[in-house]
Amino acid sequence: xxxxxxxxxxxxxxxxxxxxxxxxxxxxxxxxxxxxxxxxxxxxxxxxxxxxxxxxxxxxxxxxxxxxxxxxxxxxxxxxxxxxxxxxxxxxxxxxxxx
Ligand code: SF4
Numbered sequence: 001x002x003x004x005x006x007x008x009x010x011x012x013x014x015x016x017x018x019x020x021x022x023x024x025x026x027x028x029x030x031x032x033x034x035x036x037x038x039x040x041x042x043x044x045x046x047x048x049x050x051x052x053x054x055x056x057x058x059x060x061x062x063x064x065x066x067x068x069x070x071x072x073x074x075x076x077x078x079x080x081x082x083x084x085x086x087x088x089x090x091x092x093x094x095x096x097x098x099x
Contacts (some may be wrong), residue, residue, distance in 0.1 A: 020055045020058045020059075021055070021059070023054055023055050024053055024055050024059060025049050025050065025052050025053035025054070026049050026050070026053070029049055033045060033046055033049065034046050034049065034077045034078050034079075035076060035077040035078075036077075036078065043078065043083065046077070046078035047078055047081050047082075049078075050078065050079075050080060050081030050082075051081060053081075056080060056081060059079065059080040060080035060081075060082075063079045063080050063087060064080075064087065064090065064091050064094065067087060067088075067091065068091065069088070069091060069092070069095075070088070071088075072084040072085045072087075072088050075087060075088070
C-alpha cells in the first residue's frame with residue numbers, strides 16, 4: 001500500500017501534528033527551503049529555520065514516530081532540524097536504548 005503524505009511547509013501531516021505544526025517556523029518560509037539539494041549551504045539554511053522553531057521538540061517526537069524505521073531514501077526534507085539520514089540514525093538509536 002502506498003501512503004501519500006501531504007506537506008504543509010516541511011512538516012508532514014500526522015495525527016498528532018494538527019495543532020502545533022501551524023506554529024512551526026517553517027510555515028513562515030518558502031516550503032522549498034525545507035527541501036534542500038545536497039548542497040551543504042542549502043541544508044544549513046533549512047536547519048537554521050528549525051533552530052529558531054518554537055515547536056521543535058514536538059516536531060522531533062512526531063516525525064520519529066511517523067517515519068519509524070523508514071529508509072532515508074523514502075524520507076523527505078529537513079524536519080526537526082535533521083536530514084533524513086540523521087532522523088533514521090536517531091530513531092535507530094532510540095530503539096536500541098529501549099531494547
Ligand atoms: S522543527 Fe523545523 S520542520 Fe519542525 S515545525 Fe519547526 S521549522 Fe518546521
